[in-house]
Amino acid sequence: MSEFIVSCQGVWKVYGPKPERIIGSPDAKLPRAELLEKTGCVAAVRDITFDVAPGEVFVVMGLSGSGKSTLVRCITRLIEPTAGKVLIDGEDVVTLGEERLRDIRRHKVSMVFQHFGLLPHRRIVDNVAFGLEVQGLDKEERIARAAGVLQTVGLGSWGDAYPDELSGGMQQRVGLARALAMEPEIMLFDEPFSALDPLIRRDMQDEVIRLQKEVEKTMIFITNDLLEALKLGDRIAIMKDGAFVQIGTPEEVVAHPADEYVADFIRDVPRAHVLTARAIMEPASAGDGRTYERDIPHDTVVQDLLPLVVNSDLPLRVMDGDRMVGIVDRTAVMEALIEDRA
């Protein structure tokens, strides 16, 4: 057993004639457009490797067409990967038989879709109970369980309605409830909120955060909205033309973008909201006799440091627990803010 619950190793998905021949050949290195020109194949996902620890929220973000949906579908083989390994709880999904694969889909992983994927001919409870029904649970039990889950997403009284009677946000809560009803270890989200308007999107994000705290699921979350990625992700992977260009914590990504593409992405992010004391501090492990205005936890965001340094000339001491890790002074804070402008 590995310490990771999901682990992708060298996953490829190539569309087109005889896709296997591309992998391992020199063509595999070509940019997408050239590859298409030369071989008629599209490499939707190329050589993706990452691990997700239990309870982690792993966000994949990228522009439209970068291969996010394809990647997330490769995890449960809704799309058959062309090459690579996908380990779930140490078991390679790619080589599984149909029977066992269905088992995993029924018990371990469940997914929330961009356009909800609800069944219009079924009541809300029956939609939520769909996964349980497929497992063969009897009617009374699955409806009772579905009703319970509906309650947790705040739609307790809507069970007898039909999907078309609900707003988009409510429908996605149903999608969420349907996934939760399976009591999966892993939840996959494919741009679940991009069809919703901004206010509702924010509510839904909070809902996910709340759920994550309550039920401690592992989540793989696809989005094309950087703020959403920063808000939800423990780690973020940035995808471009089928490949990851950077994986890191939100802070790492914002503080040290790997290349132009990522830098471009984060340009409009208010850094003060993301950067923490740790990212801008001057590392130091022991007091040098200076006096400090006060101690601050290392994950305080710059935004919150501002009032402290403005009101005092003394530097701040950055603490990780009981241990001192660095020093932040007014200049450092100002520099961080100025970079934000530029």
Added chain:
Amino acid sequence: MATLHAPPETELANEAIESPPLPIHRVPASPWRRRMVWLGVIALAIAIGLRLTPGFPERLVVDVGKVFDGFQSWVIDHNKTSPLFVYFFTPIKQASKVLLDATTNVVQRMTFLGVIVGAAALAGVGAGWRMAILAAVGFAVMGILGLWESSMETLALVIVSVGFGLLIGIPLGIWAGRSDRAEKFLRPLLDAMQTVPAFSYLLPLVLLFGIGAATALISTLIFALPPAVRLTSLGIRGVPPTALEVAGSFGSTRRQTLTKVQLPMAKPSIMLGVNQTIMMALGMVVIASIVSAPGLGRDVLDGLKLLNVGEALNGGIAIVAMAIVLDRVSFAWSLRDRRRKPTIDVLGRSFTYRQAAAVAVVVTVAAVVVGREVLRQQVWPENLTVSVADPANAALHWIEHTFSAVTNSISNGLIRFALNPLKNLLLGLPWWMIAGGAGLFAWKVSRRVSLAVFCTACTAAIGVLGMWDLAMDTLSQVLVAVVISIAIAIPLGVASARSDRFQRTLKPALDAMQTMPAFVYLVPVIFLFQLGRVPGVIASVVYALPPAIRLTDLGIRQVPKETVEAALSYGATPRQLLFKVQLPLARPSILLGVNQTIMMALSVVIIAGLIGAGALGFEVVYDLTHSLIGRGLVAGITITLLAIVIDRITQAMGMERRVLLGPVGTGGVGWWTRFKAIPVRRASGPRDDVLDG
């Protein structure tokens, strides 16, 4: 996580609803238990019903036929004097005769060479050189079969009726496309025109116009009009509102908007309407041979009447050849896109359209001149004909001999285990039980009392008209044909939706089946099953298959991809996916297919009156040929009533609330649900663009 500032506690979701105590969701009783109860009730009702007085009591019958006969006498007495005839019907009759004669005359004077070359040239300019070859070969086939003259008579009838159909239909369609009021006004009329089977048109027209070309022409016109109107209106309504806003914002007048925006953008749809109008016209022209319309229909009809199956086959093949030419050429024409390809290529050379048209005219004129002056031959030369009649008759005997064991047992089985029991059941129940049952069923599927009352009344009216027994006979044949047809079609549709390969294999067969007029289906089946009800049922089954297959396929393929993925991602097996997701979501489409199947089966079962299927169809044919106009009209009305009841009920089935509102309510199927009843062809493929656009 959440390194970003947590937003202030939002008042929880403006849409999440304050929750009352944990609600108890109704766990619906198993649908199977409910169904068993229903079945039990029905069985009990039937058991009781069979002990009551069966059928419709004689004393309630009103002899409506007498009224019509009276009207006919009045017509005979007054058609020289009444202003209605002198100034209206008679001029129409004469005008259509003159027009038809003139067209026939022109076609004949062009000589066979001129017609073949002209058709090829026209097809070539409109639809490319492949279609030119197809047209030439198709017309040559008619000549080779020795049916040149009949073919030209049929062609003339088609040309004139299509000409009028478009002349009337396209303006009506434009009107309906631009005015909601017009659409509302026209829709029930068009619905009615498309619900009433072809046979019923003939009688009243015979009453007004007598037997002959005028009746044939006008009935064809009525039959072929609806698709032209509907598809024109649909095309115009399909123009995106932004395009209209743009036109408006630049100050276009209504007329400019029409000619510069709406019509050009609606063109693909209108052209499809032309294609459909042509095919409907051809289908009706051959049926109109019953009222002495000249042409290929007559050849088939005579063959059938004289039991000279070979002769009928000869005519049938010629009709098929004409159907294929007209359909493929006009369809290819409707797909042509000049913007993308401003030239036509012949043998590697490119010509502009103007050049091509000029060449076509010159070549045609030359061919006409050669035909008239050099060959001096109007019809296809006799010594170049090959009739299939004799070999076909020989083959018939061989088939009868070889397969009679199989076909006889199919025949007997169908009669003993399906047709007769059902007919006896329908005839053994009291009329009010059947009428009431129709009403109840209508209510059950629509929850509309008005529809229930309407269906009951229409069914009862059949009894009042004195046609109860014949109608039950027809109904039993239709039901048997429909059940068989659906039982074959839905599995095929499912298979076709699941495999692109299978869909591709099936496509040419379905296309071919949908090109042939219903009439033609009668010929091969009597090869195998002789005369009677069985060949009628078999022909109906075959004729009615394609729409149900295609609409099942379409319905399943239209299930949103994400919904399918969702089901799979929760671990549904292929079987669960089919029964819990795909079939339920495809339901409106499938039920529309069922509706189409029933209407098509009904139309063939009635035409099968010509080959001894008896019942209402035979009644109409018999009355027509024996001048029993009153009785024939009553039979025609009965057919119409039957068709309307069946149509309304099956349509209501497809429109149940729950299914209509789903994502399948729009797009191709939604279109069908709204406009229905244009024979479904190429449900997938190029036409989809037209439908969705």
